Amino acid sequence: MIRISILIxxxxxxxxxxxxxxxRFDPMQTDASNTLLAPSPKHLLGTxxxxxxxxxxxxxxxxxxxxITSLAALxxxxxxxxxxxxxxxxxxxxxxxxxxxxxxLLAFPPLVLALVTLTLLxxxxxxxxxxxxxxxxxxxxxxxxxxxQTILIQDYVLAARAQGATAWRIIYAxxxxxxxxxxxxxxxxxxxxCLFNSAALSLLGLGSxxxxxxxxxxxxxxxxxxxAAPWVAFAPGMLITIVILCLNTxxxxxxxx
Amino acid sequence: xxxxxxxxxxAVLTLWLAASLTFVALRLLPGDAIQAxxxxxxxELQATLRQNLHWDEPIGVQYARFLLALxxxxxxxSLYTGRPVTEILAERFLPxxxxxxxxxxxxxxxxxxxxxxxxxxxTVISAIFRLIIGLAVSVPIxxxxxxxxxxxxxxxxxxxENSALPALVLxxxxxxxxxxxxxxxxxxxxxxxFVRTAHAKGLFPSYIVVQHILRVSLLPVVHMIALQAGFLLxxxxxxxSLFQRAGIGLLLLDAVQGRDYPVVQGVVLMIATVFIxxxxxxxxxxxxxxxxxxx
Numbered sequence: 256m257i258r259i260s261i262l263i264x265x266x267x268x269x270x271x272x273x274x275x276x277x278x279r280f281d282p283m284q285t286d287a288s289n290t291l292l293a294p295s296p297k298h299l300l301g302t303x304x305x306x307x308x309x310x311x312x313x314x315x316x317x318x319x320x321x322x323i324t325s326l327a328a329l330x331x332x333x334x335x336x337x338x339x340x341x342x343x344x345x346x347x348x349x350x351x352x353x354x355x356x357x358x359x360l361l362a363f364p365p366l367v368l369a370l371v372t373l374t375l376l377x378x379x380x381x382x383x384x385x386x387x388x389x390x391x392x393x394x395x396x397x398x399x400x401x402x403x404q405t406i407l408i409q410d411y412v413l414a415a416r417a418q419g420a421t422a423w424r425i426i427y428a429x430x431x432x433x434x435x436x437x438x439x440x441x442x443x444x445x446x447x448x449c450l451f452n453s454a455a456l457s458l459l460g461l462g463s464x465x466x467x468x469x470x471x472x473x474x475x476x477x478x479x480x481x482x483a484a485p486w487v488a489f490a491p492g493m494l495i496t497i498v499i500l501c502l503n504t505x506x507x508x509x510x511x512x
Numbered sequence: 513x514x515x516x517x518x519x520x521x522x523a524v525l526t527l528w529l530a531a532s533l534t535f536v537a538l539r540l541l542p543g544d545a546i547q548a549x550x551x552x553x554x555x556e557l558q559a560t561l562r563q564n565l566h567w568d569e570p571i572g573v574q575y576a577r578f579l580l581a582l583x584x585x586x587x588x589x590s591l592y593t594g595r596p597v598t599e600i601l602a603e604r605f606l607p608x609x610x611x612x613x614x615x616x617x618x619x620x621x622x623x624x625x626x627x628x629x630x631x632x633x634x635t636v637i638s639a640i641f642r643l644i645i646g647l648a649v650s651v652p653i654x655x656x657x658x659x660x661x662x663x664x665x666x667x668x669x670x671x672x673e674n675s676a677l678p679a680l681v682l683x684x685x686x687x688x689x690x691x692x693x694x695x696x697x698x699x700x701x702x703x704x705x706f707v708r709t710a711h712a713k714g715l716f717p718s719y720i721v722v723q724h725i726l727r728v729s730l731l732p733v734v735h736m737i738a739l740q741a742g743f744l745l746x747x748x749x750x751x752x753s754l755f756q757r758a759g760i761g762l763l764l765l766d767a768v769q770g771r772d773y774p775v776v777q778g779v780v781l782m783i784a785t786v787f788i789x790x791x792x793x794x795x796x797x798x799x800x801x802x803x804x805x806x807x
Contacts, residue, residue, distance in 0.1 A: 359529035362784040362791075366746035370768045371537060374776050451652055458654055459753055459765055474654065481662050492655040500650040 257508040260501040267498065271317040280308035282315040282468050291484040301486040303476060313490040316468030320495075323384055323469075324453050328446040330388030335395025335445075336438060340430065342396065343403030344422060354400075357393050365390035369452055373461050383462055387453045391445050398441055399434060406433040440509045447502040454495050470495050515799055523792040530784040535578050538777050539571070587781070588774035590767075597778035600763065608759035611679055611751065612744050618683025619690055620737060624730070626687065627694025631702070632721060645695065648688020653747055657681050657754040678755045682747045686740050693736045697729035704728075731802050738794030741787050 270277070280298075286306030294301045300309035342353045360368070372386035406412060412429050420428075456462050457471025470491035477488025559568070569577075581588070587597035630641040660681055701707065702725060710720045749761035756762070760779055767775035799805050 355525065355529055356533070359526050359533055359784075362526060362530050362742075362787045363780060364742040364746040364783065364787070366749060367764065367780060367783055370749070370764060371534075371776060371780055374768045374771055374773070375537060377771075454652065455654060455750055459750070461768065474658070478658055481658065482665055485662060488658060492652075492658060496651050496655055499652065500646070503646070503650045 256504050260504040263497065264501050267494070271314050271321065274311065274314035274318070278308070278311040278314060280311045282307060282312040291480060294486055300490050301484060303487045304480045309487055309490055312468040312473060313494065316470050316473055316491065317494065319468065320454065320470040323380065324446060324450045326384045327387035327453060328442065328449040330384060331391035331395055331445055331449065332438065332442055335392040336399050338392065338396035339399025339403055340426060342400045343407060344426070357396055360393035361397065365448065366452055366455060369456060373456070378461060383453065383456060387449050387456065390452060391448055395441060395445060398437065402434040402437045403430055406430050440506060443502055443506050443509065447499050450495065450499060515796060519792045519796050523788055526788050527785060530788065531582060531781060534777050534780055535575060538773050539574065587778040590775050591772045592770060597774050600775065601778055601782055604758060604760050604763045607757055608748050608761060611682065611748055611757065611759060614676070614679035615682035615686055615744060616740065618679060619687035619740065622683065623687035623690025624694055624733065627691035628698065630691065631695045631698035645688050645691045648685050649692055653681060653685045654750050654754060656685065657751060661754065678751045678757060682744065682751050685747065686744055689740060689743060690733065690736055694729065694733055697732060698725055701725050701729045731798065734801065735794045735798050738790045741790045745783050
C-alpha cells in the first residue's frame with residue numbers, strides 16, 4: 256500500500272510539472288464558442304463555462320495548489336517545531352505559560368484560525384500561505400514538545416549536561432536528530448491538513464484572485480456548472496481526494512513502522 | 513468535587529487566554545478596520561467612528577473595557593448593520609446547533625458501530641467498513657457535499673431547505689474520525705494479556721468482546737467525541753456554505769469577507785467557548801468513568 260501511495264503521488268507531481276510538455280491549451284485562454292464541452296480527444300477533460308481547457312487548468316492549478324500547500328506546511332512546521340523546542344527547554348514557569356497560550360490556540364479549529372488570519376492580513380497569496388500554515392503551528396508545537404521532553408529525560412542528555420554542553424549544543428546534537436522522524440511523519444500529516452484547508456479557503460472564495468487556476472477555485476467554479484458539466488469540478492475534486500488519500504495511507508503505514 | 517473545581521478553573525483560564533488572544537489579534541495587528549471599511553470617509557468621520565468604538569483610548573483601557581463588556585455578555589456591534597453581535601449570534605445559533613447535534617448523533621452511532629465492526633474480524637464486512645472509514649477520513653467534506661448535492665439534484669430536482677443532507681454529510685466525516693479511533697483502540701486491546709486470559713479461561717468470544725474489550729476500548733472515545741467539536745465547527749463553515757444554511761459558519765465566512773471585526777471576534781469567541789467547555793466536560797466525564805485515573 257505504501258509503495259502504491261508513493262508511486263501515485265510521484266506520478267501526480269511529475270505530470271503536473273511536465274504540464275507545459277503535455278498540453279496544447281493555455282489554461283487562461285477562454286473560448287466562447289466551446290463552453291462546457293464534454294471530454295473528447297481534443298479536450299481530454301472537457302472545457303469549463305468560459306471554454307477553457309479543464310486538463311490544462313487542473314495541471315497548472317495543481318502547481319499553484321501544491322506550492323502554496325508546501326509553503327504553508329513548511330511555515331507551520333518550522334514555527335511549530337521552534338515553539339515546541341522553546342517550550343521543551345525553557346523553565347517550568349515559562350513552559351506552563353506558553354502551554355497555556357498553546358492550549359488556548361488549540362481551542363480554535365484550524366480552519367477558523369485561518370479565517371481570522373485572513374481577516375487580519377487581507378487576501379493575498381502570502382496571507383493564504385501564512386493563514387493555512389499558522390493554523391497548524393499550535394498542534395505541531397504540542398506534538399514536538401512531547402517529543403523534546405522524552406529526549407530531555409534520557410541519560411545521554413543528562414551526561415551531556417554534566418559535561419557542560421550548552422543548550423544550543425544539546426538542541427543540535429541530541430534533540431533535533433531525536434525528533435527527526437516525528438517531524439517527518441507529522442510533516443506528512445500537516446501537509447494533508449494544509450491541502451484540505453488551502454483548497455477549502457479557495458473554495459470559499461478566500462484564496463487566489465478569480466481566474467487563476469487552483470484546485471479549490473476550480474472546484475468552486477465547477478460547482479456552479481455541476482449539473483450541466485460535472486467534469487469541470489470532477490477533475491480537481493478527485494485530485495484533492497486522491498492526494499489526501501495517499502498521504503493518509505502513507506501516515507498510517509509510517510506510524511506502524 | 514475537587515475535580516469539578518479544578519476543571520472549572522482551567523476552563524476559565526483557557527477562556528480568558530482565548531479571549532485575550534482574540535483581542536490582541538483583532539486590535540493590535542495591522543489592518544485598521546475603520547480605514548479598511550470607510551476608506552472613502554473623511555479623516556474626521558473616521559476619527560469619530562474610532563471614538564465611538566473607543567479605539568482612540570490607550571490599549572490597556574481598551575482591554576479592560578473589552579473584558580468588562582465580555583463579562584456582561586456584550587460583544588460590540590457589527591460594523592455593517594450596527595446590530596449587537598450577541599443578537600446576531602443568538603439568531604444564527606440555533607441552525608448550527610441543530611446541524612451539530614444531528615451530525616454528532618449520526619457520527620457517534622456510525623462511528624462506534626463502524627469502528628467495532630471494522631476491528632473484530634468478520635472478513636469481508638470488516639474490510640468493507642475499513643474502506644468506508646478510510647474514505648470518511650480522507651475525502652474532503654466539500655467534495656462529498658458537492659457530489660451529494662449533484663446526485664440529489666438529479667433525482668429530486670434540488671436540495672430542499674431544512675433537509676437532513678448537511679447533517680448526514682457532516683456526520684459521515686465526523687464519524688469516520690471516531691470510527692478510526694474506536695477501531696485502533698479495540699485492535700490494541702485485543703492483544704492485551706487480560707483478553708488472552710479470558711480466552712484461555714474458555715469464555716464465550718462475544719462475551720469477551722462486550723465485557724472485556726469494549727468496556728476498556730470505548731472509554732477514550734468519550735474524550736474523542738468531545739474533541740470532534742472543533743472538527744464539527746470547521747465542518748459547519750464548509751457545510752453551511754455548500755448548502756447555504758444561515759448558521760454560525762456562514763456568518764463567520766461573510767464577516768471575514770467583509771472584514772467585520774466585531775462579528776468575527778464574536779463568532780470566534782463563541783466557537784472557542786463551546787470547544788473549551790465541551791473539552792473540560794469530557795475530561796471530567798472520563799475521570800468519572802475511569803477509576804484508574806483518580807487513584
